[in-house]
Amino acid sequence: MSIRAIQRILGLLLMVFSLTMLPPVGVSLYYSDGSWPAFIAAFAWLTGVGALVWWPARHDRRDLRLRDGFVVVTLFWTVLGLAGALPLFISPQPEIGVTDAIFESVSGLTTTGATVLAGLDSLPRSILYYRQQLQWLGGMGIVILAVALLPMLGVGGMSLYRAEMPGPVKDAKLTPRITQTARMLWIVYVAITAACAVGYLLAGMSAFDAIGHAFATVAIGGFSHYDANIGQFDSRAVELVAVLFMLIGAMNFGLHFTAWRSGRFGAYWRDPECSAFLRLMLGLSALTLVYLLLAGDYDDTLLLAADGIFQAVSVATTTGFTTSHYHHWPAGLPVLLLFASFVGGCAGSTAGGLKVVRCLLLVKQGRREIVRLVHPAAEIPVQLGGRAVPARVVDAVWGFFAVYVGVFVVLMLAMMASGLDQVTAFAAVAATINNLGPGLGDVALNYASIGVVAKWVCVLAMLLGRLEIFTLLLLFTVTFWRK
């Protein structure tokens, strides 16, 4: 491990991130909401600290090694969670403490979308914009953005990319150079976001709302400018646009890239993960609709259909947008959707959860064990899209699943120990570790009411979820630090 190399990259990353404080300043000045000093202060702090960290190590030319990548990414996300909280904390509005500011910032960056703020509608516009921007930066990954912008990372870029990119197989590059791959991913990301913003505009949102919500939609985030979330607009058109782009955002961006470049959109359906994801969404929406119809709470069928599909997609992709009080829906439904969020989106997307491809492999393995009971001598490879999946990947998926469940249990017990009831504790951990956002029980609307300890547990869960547990957990193992 080379401390110097890590220090140099970390300093550079901080300085890059400090630039993201500038757009909110513009927003603040444009709407003259008076919040700009907070962002300027945060900008100065981050640049200063970044430069201080970077300066002593600026001449280090060593490449990052695989291990260093994990340290840099975890450190960066942790530091970023704190740094991102600065403007929220400094700004006189909202009036929140350190814990709440950090919770909000981490929730934004990890694209969770859980909030401790109530009364969003009356907050300064620049603060609202800043929250949405945090989600957008965290969606594709701020480290990947840095890899795209800083060509000198070289092979080290690959180790960073791997530590941040979600999914079980991370070796696939889109282009030979890692910088280029990162750049392509961001270009696709920006393009999709722009399309989403235009969609919202056409659906009748104001430009400010359209951009802010496009950020949160494509990043699979869930923040909104309003307490009533997407429900504020009460528009079927807006919901349609949201559903469409939540689905797109939860697909593999590498797949978007290859499909667009070759112009073969059949690739979406041929990709085993993507088609499984779409079928899952279809099935889940249908189930929700049937359930709601049978329950008979709705008078208006169109509203029922819109709410059902929107809520199913929003929760299952781990976005966390809400149009209705879905937690009041008949008994099993909210829990069903919460469980769907464990599956989450596709690998290489901006969504959270276990990822569809991992679940697909788990299911296929389960099926294999059944067949084995009947034909003990049979040789049955686990296949994906007609190709055998290497045993190493399958093993890794099992390991990941086991650790995910283990971490979940520990966090949920911690929540309950802090005084939450079982439903709230379960929902809060599920909603944060899957980067979903709104939960059930006390955390159905926001997280303002839970205690300080519970909030910190949530912060940890969100980071664990975004970095897919191992990247973060690795740093707490003896093996990693042993020379």
Added chain:
Amino acid sequence: MKIIILGAGQVGRTAAYHLAREETNDVTVVDLNDLLLRDLQDRLDIRTVAGSAAHPDILEQAGAATADMVVALTNSDEVNMVACQVAWTLFRTRTKIARIRALAYTGHPALFFDTDTPPPDGAGFPVDVYISPEEIVTQYIERLIRYSGALQVLEFADGRVRLVGVKAIRGGPLVGQQLRSIRDHLPNVDARVVAIYREGGSIAPEGDTVIQHGDEVFFLAATEDMRKVMVELRRVEDSVKRVVIAGGGNIGLRLAQRIEERYQVKIIEREASRARKISEILRNTVVLHGDAADEELLIEENIDSADVFCAVTNAEEANILSAMLAKRLGAHRVMALINRPAYAELMQGGPIDVAISPQSVTIGSLLAHVRRGDVVRVHSLRRGAAEAMEAVVHGSRGGRVVGRRVEEIKLPKGATIGAIVRGQDVIMGHHDTVIEADDHVIVFLTDRRHIEAVERLFQE
């Protein structure tokens, strides 16, 4: 340049390493072995595709549709040829280079054609350039044997100019003298020292630089003059008569074939059947069946009177050990084929006189095709840290190069114009030499980071 390398073997990996570290190249490596590829991707900024190198779908996946160059380096000649054919027929890839080992193929140049100048009937494999690493390495060793005392002998301008690396040894007339005294020592010889390596670092040679004992001196000279210069740097060496080759594999056999008329050659091969087979092919060579690291055998075969002992088996560790043993038993000069740069660095100049790195010997023939501008030949030196290239000067008077004196040309740091070949003449690059269009200039670079700047200079 977008480059697809087929095969992640020894040669393929080296090629990927050398090509990917130049920022302008995008490299994709194709191989059957998934593990090998993952390992490679961890260390280099490249893309990898697992699959059969000649299959059209694999080539497409690797980006053949937009690639500028396909380099087929798998260990099968047939796969390499077919891969070039597929790349040309389906993807119209411009440059196709294939590794072709078997003399059975390379003996019939009509089998291959350059797609820039296709034959009227279009028959044959569209292989623009074929290289045989074994052949290149064999030639290289042959030169080292012929010029005993040289660490490296590299050819330019069809063999008319040579770049020679020599270790200066006390007793050579020039050792302990300033470089400019070379003209007094050799009034009729035009030679130019382009680099001196001392204790691992390079020194820019100036007129007042003093050559010390143990320096590695690289000089350029016309082929007929090189021996005279070498003699200035070390004591006169006895001419080579007896050569012992350890290892009767591909390289060992080829080497023996090339030199058996000129020297007394013994070749030691471990495997009985192989020994029998090469003994049938070789006419003037004594083929011994046995272990090259067997002390008794070496003593019995008078290793102490051998002028050169050359270990070229497949196993580098065995090469190192047998060469060290031979040296101790009295062989005059020992060489070993060593793949790993780290091993080569450890051994060269210490227990082993010359460490031959097959990769850096062969990589040059690939690099010449990647360089922009009209580059005829590239030699990689010092395990890729330095490079010597021969470029054709284009452009018109008033440009940055043509019509200018050597001292006027703005070369990046560490680069020297060593020699100029004009038609049949070899001119050494002195400060007042004027360069003309279509000259071949030989440039020596001690720092490969400046390669791009040099390329640009001669491109216009």
